[in-house]
Amino acid sequence: MTCDRSTPRTTLATAIAVASLAGTALADHPAWAAADGRPLGHDVSSYQKRIDWRAARAKGARFVYVKATESDGYRNPSFSAQYSGSRAAGLLHGAYHFAVPSASSGTRQARFFLRHGGHGKRDGWTLPPALDIEHNPYDGKQPCFGLSSAALVRWIRAFSDEVRRGTGRRPVIYTTARWWDRCTGRSRAFGGDHPLWLADYSGAARTPAGWSSPSILQYAACGPLPGDQDRWNGTLAQLKKFADR
Numbered sequence: 001m002t003c004d005r006s007t008p009r010t011t012l013a014t015a016i017a018v019a020s021l022a023g024t025a026l027a028d029h030p031a032w033a034a035a036d037g038r039p040l041g042h043d044v045s046s047y048q049k050r051i052d053w054r055a056a057r058a059k060g061a062r063f064v065y066v067k068a069t070e071s072d073g074y075r076n077p078s079f080s081a082q083y084s085g086s087r088a089a090g091l092l093h094g095a096y097h098f099a100v101p102s103a104s105s106g107t108r109q110a111r112f113f114l115r116h117g118g119h120g121k122r123d124g125w126t127l128p129p130a131l132d133i134e135h136n137p138y139d140g141k142q143p144c145f146g147l148s149s150a151a152l153v154r155w156i157r158a159f160s161d162e163v164r165r166g167t168g169r170r171p172v173i174y175t176t177a178r179w180w181d182r183c184t185g186r187s188r189a190f191g192g193d194h195p196l197w198l199a200d201y202s203g204a205a206r207t208p209a210g211w212s213s214p215s216i217l218q219y220a221a222c223g224p225l226p227g228d229q230d231r232w233n234g235t236l237a238q239l240k241k242f243a244d245r
Helices: 012-022 053-058 079-088 106-115 149-167 177-183 236-242
Strands: 040-044 061-070 092-098 130-132 172-175 196-199 216-220 228-232
Touching: 053 061, 053 079, 061 079, 061 106, 061 228, 061 236, 079 092, 092 106, 092 172, 106 149, 130 149, 172 177, 228 236
Parallel strands: 040 061, 061 092, 092 130, 130 172, 172 196, 196 216
Antiparallel strands: 040 228, 216 228
């Protein structure tokens, strides 16, 4: 299957940036895409709009992350329908926020996220909230959003602390190894208590500083499921426990 470049994760620039930061072209059959028992998942945004969730589950989907917010002003207009629809079809589901650290503080963006979909609770169905922090899609000359490594680490910590105050849970961090190591100065401050959702289309799954392995791998920008293709690094039983994390 070829990738539809008109329906990227956030914008076309983001999709191109993620692919380039992963260091390879899109891989059709990376190692993690093999039928090895690890549950399939995917992540979606407003670009996918209406989704046939029962068809996605029939194709193997067991979990999904839905984009809720971006920066401190954008809300996915399809979020409620996508979020409730995935749950009705029997998928574990979670919400994610796309970070724009140059726009406002981590605390402010976390509060916006929590007000508009990121408040998920431990109920056996809701995955921990997720922070998508990666290459700046709006200014290719400022991949780190014009912030120093120390400032970005503080921003992520502020976001995480606010999410924990609001939900009792530390967020999952979605990123690429190259962006993280470059823009946070190879920070190891989050690996101990923040699950890693790694974007790596090469099949190598090289982890950024601080983590030994990802909890979730995004291994392709398209495939049989709507949106980006993901796999949980464990069993279905472990994934269900993760929803209670």
